Amino acid sequence: MYKYRIGVVGAMGAVGTEMLATLEKSTLPIAEVIPLDVKENEGKTVSFRGQPLKIKTAEKGAFKGIDIALFSAGETASLHLSPIAREEGAVVIDNSNAFRMEPWVPLVVPEVNPEAAKAHKGLIANPNCSTIQMLVALKPLHDRYKIKRIVVATYQAVSGTGLLAIEELNKQVEAYILGKELPRSVYPHQIAFNALPHIDSFLENGYTKEEMKMFNETRKILDDPEIMVSPTAVRIPVFRCHSEAINIETEKPLPEIAEIVQILDNAPGVKVIDDVQNREYPMPVYLKGTDKVYVGRIRKDFTVPHGLNLWVVADNLRKGAALNAVQIAELLVEKNWLKGE
Amino acid sequence: MYKYRIGVVGAMGAVGTEMLATLEKSTLPIAEVIPLDVKENEGKTVSFRGQPLKIKTAEKGAFKGIDIALFSAGETASLHLSPIAREEGAVVIDNSNAFRMEPWVPLVVPEVNPEAAKAHKGLIANPNCSTIQMLVALKPLHDRYKIKRIVVATYQAVSGTGLLAIEELNKQVEAYILGKELPRSVYPHQIAFNALPHIDSFLENGYTKEEMKMFNETRKILDDPEIMVSPTAVRIPVFRCHSEAINIETEKPLPEIAEIVQILDNAPGVKVIDDVQNREYPMPVYLKGTDKVYVGRIRKDFTVPHGLNLWVVADNLRKGAALNAVQIAELLVEKNWLKGE
Structure with a gap:
């Protein structure tokens, strides 16, 4: 061989x-x-x-x-x-x-x-990491119910920026505990205890490159020139694993949640963690080093005829x-x- | 007197x-x-x-x-x-x-x-704190263009839970720096370096009470029984100020961004921070102790006929x-x- x-x-x-x-x-x-x-x-x-x-x-x-x-x-x-x-x-x-x-x-x-x-x-x-995990989670639903539009807000980890950014968050948190001034070099603003609505550079249309990647790459990967993606990309003080609050509208009616859970859980690369009464849902800090895309908080969006809300987490350095x-x-x-x- | x-x-x-x-x-x-x-x-x-x-x-x-x-x-x-x-x-x-x-x-x-x-x-x-800041920002637009639907993802600070939660984040971060096990009592999961898609308790429909507050309170405050709100509420390791990624669809066409900025900036209780080329947008860590609702990342959502994306931050203990x-x-x-x- x-x-x-x-x-x-x-x-x-x-x-x-x-x-x-x-x-x-x-x-x-x-x-x-x-x-x-x-x-x-x-x-x-x-x-x-x-x-x-x-x-x-x-x-x-x-x-x-x-x-x-x-x-x-x-x-x-x-x-x-x-x-x-x-x-x-x-x-x-x-x-x-x-x-x-x-x-x-x-x-x-x-x-x-x-x-x-x-x-x-x-x-x-x-x-792009944010696109990969979104599409692994959404593909099985797109195949069956045709997604027309996605509204997504991301909660992205600093490791997406690289090793220096991981070090920056570590140093800022340490300085905070010691009561010292927080050092800053990688990000334009403090990242510890903050949320930065700014990933990659800004474009003419007011979106960041990161956001437009989610729009453009989704269309190319799904080979669907009509699917719409409206993204907001945000960096938060998490070391590893990106999270995404995803809202979708489909062309065809969606089945009951139990069936959606089954479809997702049987899809390649996806694992559902969704037992909210037992406080089980995907969270970045516990999914470091894992290989799947984790989906939880699966619930109908009753504000449109065929809508769904999902919370999707994956290790941005691994699957991403x-x-x-x-x-x-x-x-x-x-x-x-x-x-x- | x-x-x-x-x-x-x-x-x-x-x-x-x-x-x-x-x-x-x-x-x-x-x-x-x-x-x-x-x-x-x-x-x-x-x-x-x-x-x-x-x-x-x-x-x-x-x-x-x-x-x-x-x-x-x-x-x-x-x-x-x-x-x-x-x-x-x-x-x-x-x-x-x-x-x-x-x-x-x-x-x-x-x-x-x-x-x-x-x-x-x-x-x-x-x-509710998340509802207040969302509506202060959206009211001037609702009055003029009639908002039909809001999709919102929150990035909420621990101070919304109270003093013990502030202490918990502090203690977890300190333990992390010292290489000790992270203490946990207020939240069901670690909050330091994490994102918790769980605020208040879960309801039958899969939403949390916090999320349904945003739906129900919006309708009552705006006295509009038709407006739709599709929320995802998430706690992040920020001490103070809630952030929100807000997507709206309006009935009437929206004007140019410059006019929207002017409308918002002239509205009571609102201040626009939106100069992305100079990396200026609202961020929780810099808005602690302020009294207004800060709006940035204002950009058209080109995936629907009349749509807009906004990033809204306010001090949850003050205006919230x-x-x-x-x-x-x-x-x-x-x-x-x-x-x-």
């Missing part, structure tokens, strides 16, 4: 670390994992299945012999290095925003639109990033789609 | 403390403030305009001579003591949920429905509770409505 050489670009970052952890548990036949990062980190080591691996510099020549390169080093790195990686023979699975909306690039959530991956041209984009990328790699190998079209 | 004797029931609580602070700055002609609380607190002192005031026990006889009694000691205390207060001649302004939906009780936000206060029968209810109650008292005095009907 052929075994694959997997490159991880940005291996020392928040998502890269999770990529290595996810690859450790993957069923992919792996010959070797090659951790790549910026020159400053060359020679440092990361751990993979108990072995130390030395970081190599992500640069021209570094991708020779690599079958699949998982990129999570930011948009600039992806723009610069992904053409090199492809030229050197690697299939790139890119976690950045650089190529997601390019018409020639498949944007894939394996539970939602696996077939889209087949026609890749050496690069597949991993969607690293795990989804590794699942795309697994899909390509399993279906023998690595060569693309 | 007649000067009023004002009772504050629950004077040592989170809202009671703010009521005293708000009364200090009030234009009400005050003869005396009488702080009332549970028997265990009798004889303890609170401060009012630099003078220590001794706590009296809130019980039969304690309301004689009091003109206006501001209640914020919970539903049970209001149910038990408000009839006594009224019998002893006080007009009760009640911050609890006990009487809000009683047909004979006016439910008043002075900027929204001041006239409703006129016909009181010795008791006026203060609405103590200030609104004191404003009702000021309204009664100013309009000479204290005797009611």
Whole structure:
């Protein structure tokens, strides 16, 4: 059996670390994992299945012999290095925003639109974290009842910004306890004990890029140019796992809640946690390191003919990033789609 | 000029403390403030305009001579003591949920429905904190464009639960920094670094009482039995000020954003903070102790014919509770409505 050489670009970052952890548990036949990062980190080591691996510099020549390169080093790195990686023979699975909306690039959530991956041209984009978890939860309902409109408010964790943001929240909380001034460098405002209605930069229409990603990526992934998404993206002082308050309106009538619960719980990648009388619902602090998309607070929205409210939580570094990328790699190998079209 | 004797029931609580602070700055002609609380607190002192005031026990006889009694000691205390207060001649302004939906009780936000206060029968209810700030922001738009439906997700501060909840968040954060187990007693789950989609108890329809308050109180305060509210109420690790992601659909077409900003900024009790290119939008941590309802992230919702998204923040202990109650008292005095009907 052929075994694959997997490159991880940005291996020392928040998502890269999770990529290595996810690859450790993957069923992919792996010959070797090659951790790549910026020159400053060359020679440092990361751990993979108990072995130390030395970081190599992500640069021209570094991708020779690599079958699949998982990129999570930011948009600039992806723009610069992904053409090199492809030229050197690697299939790139890119976690950045650089190529997601390019018409020639498949944007894939394996539970939602696996077939889209087949026609890749050496690069597949991993969607935005907030979009991934929303669509894994909504796809089974969209298939059956056709969602017309989504109104979503997010409660996003600082780890979505990276390791420095995790450190910033930690430092701010520590300074608060010590009665010191709160240090601030990553976010434009204090994040501890605050809510920031600002993720990524602002666009002309008043929305943030993060919000418009949820609109545009949803349409591309569902291959539905009519579905509407009205988002508000907010950062809150949570380390890990994004939460979303999601309101949907469907074209067809929705069944009873019990049936909706069953549909969701049987859907790939979804787990329902919804026993409110026993105070059970998904919460970020308890779902760190998990792989599914968790859905709770499932209740009819009685203000429209066919409406539903849901509360959706997932680990933004796992299903929202690293795990989804590794699942795309697994899909390509399993279906023998690595060569693309 | 007649000067009023004002009772504050629950004077040592989170809202009671703010009521005293708000009364200090009030234009009400005050003869005396009488702080009332549970028997265990009798004889303890609170401060009012630099003078220590001794706590009296809130019980039969304690309301004689009091003109206006501001209640914020919970539903049970209001149910038990408000009839006594009224019998002893006080007009009760009640911050609890006990009487809000009683047909004979006016439910008043002075900027929204001041006239409703006129016909009181010795008791006026203060609405839920989340409802107050939402309606102060939306009333000027409802008047002009008739809001048909609101989808709202809240980001609520722990101070809404009371002093013990503030202490719990403090203790959990301290334990986290010290690497100790996080103590937990007020909330069913950890609140530090978490998001709890659970405020007040759950009802048969899957919504919480907090969520249904936003639906029912909105209809009563706006005197509009057709307006729809689809809420998700969430507690986040913020000490003070509730935030809300609000989506509205109106019957009439909305004007340009610049005109909406002007309408909101000229409305009583509202201040617009919306200069996103300079990273200015309302945020809870910077609005503690303020009196207005702050609106930002104002942008058209292009997924419906006439839609708008807003981000609304207000101090839940001030405008959401103590200030609104004191404003009702000021309204009664100013309009000479204290005797009611």
